[in-house]
Amino acid sequence: MRGFMQESTRSLKASFMIVVVLLLVPVILLPGETLSGERKLPDNIILFIGDGMGIPHITAARTILGSLKMERMKVVGLQSTIPLGCYVTDSAASGTAIATGEKTYNGAISVDCDGNPLKTVLEYAEMEGWSTGLVVTCAITHATPAVFVSHVSSRSMCCDIALQMAESGVDLIFGGGLAWFLPSSDPASKRTDGCDPLSILLARMNVVMSPEELLQLPDSGSAAAFISLKHPECLPGREISLSEMTKKAIKILSSDGKRFFLMVEGSQIDWEAHDHDFHGMMLEMKDFDDAVGVALDFSMADGETLVIVTSDHETGGFAVHDGSVADSSVTEWGWTTGHHTASMVPLLADGPSAEKFSGIYENTRIGKLLIGLVRSDHGEHE
Ligand SMILES: [Zn+2]
Known part of the structure; x- marks a missing residue:
């Protein structure tokens, strides 16, 4: 008893x-942790934009390469890219939608139809104390990188974009376009005013001006690396791969234990598609996909990083007509336009909160979700 x-x-x-x-x-x-201990919110976000990359572009690259690194990603969505005022978007309007969650007109760099600035996911991330970075294979003043840190009424305002970029809080910029940062006293400058964005950058970060120096940057701190004066060359002429640049950027941004937001653009998939250069486009697709692989390796080891791969629009009205999986070849293809199309484009996601990106939606949903993920109140702006 x-x-x-x-x-x-x-x-x-x-x-x-x-x-x-x-x-x-x-x-x-x-915050964001469930009872089972599973974290639902990412510590870091790496957003890949394959400029002009539609489903047929991915199909052709997958046939030729056998498989793609981006196939490791588990969540798939489709996004509509239509801007305000017309049916077919440019990279400025679609980039603004992805960066801010708001539709705007073609040519607008993160401003609305009245010219009011629209706050971007990168700016929200900075506000929350995250480190931030932009890595591209075009001039860094081009539309896609510009929409994350600049607010101007036209994408052609590269001098203003460069100045706003230098004055912004972005911690890392890798790409071309040094000419827009050099003061007009320099013969290589493209500036038409008395401003000196390069000096502003030099005052707050390591600045280098070649691909070799980019690879030798310290693995911590803030950094700007210009790999060319204007746009970098297309492949195979470009001296540095997007995966090398992405690897270095992740190393720097992850060095201090702070959260980070990084946007990586495969900028020249679009240009090769405009030119109907199939082989050049495949080189750019491989370069882009290899960089995605670098981010997925980091995300897998880290366990706290959301990786998103998407496009801003389809270019070329491209279609694969014939080929062979056994021979890893595409033998017939066609183009219906030298411009962009209104076709929906894919989105792939992997890591914490990836499931939020499944389904079919407007491109603005990506911006709204991203902003929701970086804001400390975790509001999704629905
Ligand atoms: Zn284009």
Whole structure:
């Protein structure tokens, strides 16, 4: 009888402890953590934009390469790219939608139809204390990188874009376009005013001016690396791969333990598609996909990084007509336009919160979701 009483007391104590622990669990959970301990919100976000990359571009690259790194990603969505005022977008309007969650007109760099600035996911990330970066294979003043840190009424305002970029809080910029940062006193400058964005950058970060120096940058701190004066060359002439640039950027941004937001653009898939250069386009697709592989390797080791791969629009009205999986070849293809099309483009996501990006939606949903993920109140701006 006494033994039974001791047993009961012990089991009562045990039950009490379980109740106490269960009551405490919600208190000690970190934001976004579930009862099972699974984190739902990412610490870092790496956003890849393959400029002009539609499903047929991916199809052709997958046939030729056998498989793609981006196939490792588990969540698939489709996004509509149509801007305000017309049916077919440019990279400025679609980039603004992805960066800010708002539709605008073609040519607009993160401003609305009245010219009011639209706050970008990168700016929200900075506000929340995240490190931020942009890595591209075009001039860094071009539309896609510009929409994340600049606010101007026209994408052609490269001098203003460069100045705003230098004055912004962005921690890392890798790409071409040094000419728009050099003061007009320099013969290589493209500037028409008295501003000196390069000096502004030099005052707040390491600045280098060649692909070799980019690879030798310290693995911490802030950095700008210009790999060319204007646009970098297309492949195979470009001296540095997007995966090398992405690897260095991740190393720098992840060095201090702070959260980071990084946008990486495969800028010249679009240009090769405009030119109907199939082989050049495949080189750019491989370069882009290899960089995605670098981010996925980091995300897999880190476990806290959301990786997104998408496009801003389809270019060329491209279609694959014939080929062979056995021979890894595409033998017939066609183009319906030298411009962009209104075709929906794919989105792939992997890592914490990836599931939010499944389905069919407007491109603005990407911006709204991204902003929701970086804001400390975790509002999704729905
Ligand atoms: Zn284009």
